[in-house]
Amino acid sequence: MSILVFAESSEGKFKKVALEVTSYGKKLAEQLDTNLVVVSAFAENTDPLAKHGAERILMGNSDALKTSDVAIWADFIVAAANQENAEVVIIDSSSNGAYVAPLVAAKLQAGFTSNVVALPLSTSPFVVKRNAFSTKAFSKTEIKTSKKVIGLAKNSFGLFESPVQSNVEDFSPDLGVGKIKRTSVDKATDEVSIADAEIIVAGGRGLKSGDNWGMIEDLAEVLGAAKACSKPVSDLGWRPHTEHVGQTGKQAATNLYIAIGISGAIQHLAGVNSSKVKVVINTDEEAPFFKAAEYGIVGDAFEIVPKLVEKLKEFKAENG
Amino acid sequence: MKILVCISSVPDTTSKINFTDNDTKFDTNGVQFVINPHDEYSLTRAMWFKEKQGASLTVVSVGNQSVETTLRKALAIGADDAIRINAEATDGYFVAQQLAAVVKNGNYDLVIAGRESIDYNGGMVPGMLATLLNYNFVNAVTGIEITENKAVVTREIDGGKEVLETELPLVVGSQKGIVREEELRIPNMRGIMMARKKPLNVAEPISAEAATEAQNFEKPAVKSACKMVDNVDELIDLLHNEAKVI
Numbered sequence: 001m002s003i004l005v006f007a008e009s010s011e012g013k014f015k016k017v018a019l020e021v022t023s024y025g026k027k028l029a030e031q032l033d034t035n036l037v038v039v040s041a042f043a044e045n046t047d048p049l050a051k052h053g054a055e056r057i058l059m060g061n062s063d064a065l066k067t068s069d070v071a072i073w074a075d076f077i078v079a080a081a082n083q084e085n086a087e088v089v090i091i092d093s094s095s096n097g098a099y100v101a102p103l104v105a106a107k108l109q110a111g112f113t114s115n116v117v118a119l120p121l122s123t124s125p126f127v128v129k130r131n132a133f134s135t136k137a138f139s140k141t142e143i144k145t146s147k148k149v150i151g152l153a154k155n156s157f158g159l160f161e162s163p164v165q166s167n168v169e170d171f172s173p174d175l176g177v178g179k180i181k182r183t184s185v186d187k188a189t190d191e192v193s194i195a196d197a198e199i200i201v202a203g204g205r206g207l208k209s210g211d212n213w214g215m216i217e218d219l220a221e222v223l224g225a226a227k228a229c230s231k232p233v234s235d236l237g238w239r240p241h242t243e244h245v246g247q248t249g250k251q252a253a254t255n256l257y258i259a260i261g262i263s264g265a266i267q268h269l270a271g272v273n274s275s276k277v278k279v280v281i282n283t284d285e286e287a288p289f290f291k292a293a294e295y296g297i298v299g300d301a302f303e304i305v306p307k308l309v310e311k312l313k314e315f316k317a318e319n320g
Numbered sequence: 321m322k323i324l325v326c327i328s329s330v331p332d333t334t335s336k337i338n339f340t341d342n343d344t345k346f347d348t349n350g351v352q353f354v355i356n357p358h359d360e361y362s363l364t365r366a367m368w369f370k371e372k373q374g375a376s377l378t379v380v381s382v383g384n385q386s387v388e389t390t391l392r393k394a395l396a397i398g399a400d401d402a403i404r405i406n407a408e409a410t411d412g413y414f415v416a417q418q419l420a421a422v423v424k425n426g427n428y429d430l431v432i433a434g435r436e437s438i439d440y441n442g443g444m445v446p447g448m449l450a451t452l453l454n455y456n457f458v459n460a461v462t463g464i465e466i467t468e469n470k471a472v473v474t475r476e477i478d479g480g481k482e483v484l485e486t487e488l489p490l491v492v493g494s495q496k497g498i499v500r501e502e503e504l505r506i507p508n509m510r511g512i513m514m515a516r517k518k519p520l521n522v523a524e525p526i527s528a529e530a531a532t533e534a535q536n537f538e539k540p541a542v543k544s545a546c547k548m549v550d551n552v553d554e555l556i557d558l559l560h561n562e563a564k565v566i
């Protein structure tokens with residue numbers, strides 16, 4: 001028996017979510033008194049995993065994995081789960097993690113819960129706490145099958161170091177040929193994505209036009225933040241759909257979310273509740289967003305944001 | 321081409337979220353149920369295939385009689401017929417198994433489901449369904465074109481998008497972006513009248529077991545009041561020294 005973690009790598013490196021799932025897997029293995037096995041592919045340096053408790057790492061390198069067919073990736077993880085007789089498989093909630101996890105669950109005939117935010121509340125019965133109703137509530141959900149798949153919500157569990165010497169084994173199960181081909185990809189490589197961001201700067205309809213986004217860009221740049229927006233802003237074409245946060249858009253689970261000229265409609269808040277600290281800048285002191293925020297400034301974004309950028313530059317120069 | 325659009329009936333996005341029976345059940349009192357937004361986008365895209373490429377369009381939902389209102393709305397928007405699987409949608413795996421039976425029965429070429437439902441947010445039905453059917457699968461779809469049995473699908477990825485090519489039969493998990501906002505249709509009087517005459521078939525569920533069970537719910541702790549700040553210096557100081565996020 002074991003706990004299996006899928007640690008996704010991107011261009012050979014591990015993102016924070018990979019270390020979150022590894023940390024979670026390590027703690028769960030302790031809770032269940034069993035071993036942690038991590039499965040991954042194409043990663044060169046596995047030290048970050050070792051630092052978070054990955055004693056055994058199964059590393060895939062085969063050409064079969066150079067596919068855009070998610071079903072092949074699911075087979076890869078399932079092969080690892082079967083080889084290791086995994087009781088629980090843990091997968092992150094990045095766009096790839098959320099893509100592959102349900103397939104893994106169906107193939108293993110395992111119960112699956114996504115958006116899990118904590119270690120199991122009990123292991124017999126196996127009950128986990130997850131976000132539901134677009135983060136407006138938590139649900140305590142029992143997984144009733146003998147095999148289980150957990151989708152871990154981003155930035156909810158935290159990172160825990162427990163350094164070990166890790167053993168990396170080549171893992172090349174037989175995999176079929178993918179039936180989905182990628183013909184093009186369009187990805188902003190020089191920008192932080194909402195999924196990876198520690199800080200997000202978001203603009204709303206209060207900014208009046210897409211032409212006014214320069215100051216949002218400046219603020220995002222000095223903070224090393226990702227840019228986001230409210231739904232009407234993307235509907236109006238001021239900003240791309242990929243930046244839309246909320247119930248029908250992306251989930252922003254960051255440490256800091258700065259909302260500028262966003263009223264804080266319930267559908268928008270549904271996408272930001274998981275962020276730890278929210279700052280609101282709005283001319284209307286009655287804007288509902290203030291009720292959901294930690295810090296607020298009532299005032300005109302066109303005055304406040306440029307000042308904030310300037311002062312943050314000074315702050316960064318002093319504090320490195 | 322035969323298209324099946326999977327529809328989940330969810331609380332309207334402005335609903336107050338409350339629970340009853342010792343926090344074990346969602347309180348539907350005063351809540352209006354609507355087509356899950358991602359499913360509405362899916363249905364709108366499917367209408368394009370119906371009108372421009374002569375596809376047939378069936379909608380399906382797993383649920384008790386109350387979901388029929390939502391299915392009628394889908395018929396009023398333009399679906400040809402509707403199927404209701406007469407069972408409580410207890411978990412994603414259960415729902416996927418029910419839907420798989422419908423797809424096998426009806427031999428659908430393209431199945432469009434929403435990326436996730438906005439109530440339980442499981443995000444698992446499309447992927448599980450594709451796996452149970454052994455159909456090709458693409459999730460987080462923001463664009464789809466079909467020529468004969470070839471599909472060109474745009475998918476959102478972290479920080480951008482990719483374009484994929486695959487073949488029918490296919491299951492896609494679709495989301496906002498698959499149609500433009502202004503393409504969404506509000507059913508008109510004629511649509512509503514016609515919907516009354518369209519077939520809404522009720523089928524009994526196949527025998528299947530739920531793999532998970534929501535035991536109870538809890539609302540997040542009430543948060544403390546927002547700290548109002550007068551100027552940006554003070555804000556930077558608080559973010560650095562108090563919140564420790566910069």
Ligand SMILES: Cc1cc2nc3c(=O)[nH]c(=O)nc-3n(C[C@H](O)[C@H](O)[C@H](O)COP(=O)(O)OP(=O)(O)OC[C@H]3O[C@@H](n4cnc5c(N)ncnc54)[C@H](O)[C@@H]3O)c2cc1C
Nearest residue numbers: 204205206230231246247248261262263267268283284301
């Ligand atoms: C089914 C459905 C799903 C939805 N999903 C989402 C979703 O996922 N995400 C989402 O964001 N919305 C969603 N919405 C829309 C949502 O209801 C709101 O309409 C939207 O969030 C409002 O966007 P906003 O705050 O940018 O604009 P507004 O509500 O117009 O607010 C603009 C704000 O800017 C302030 N302002 C104006 N001028 C200035 C200035 N100079 N400086 C500072 N502040 C200023 C105003 O006081 C106001 O509070 C959804 C709606 C529906 C019906």
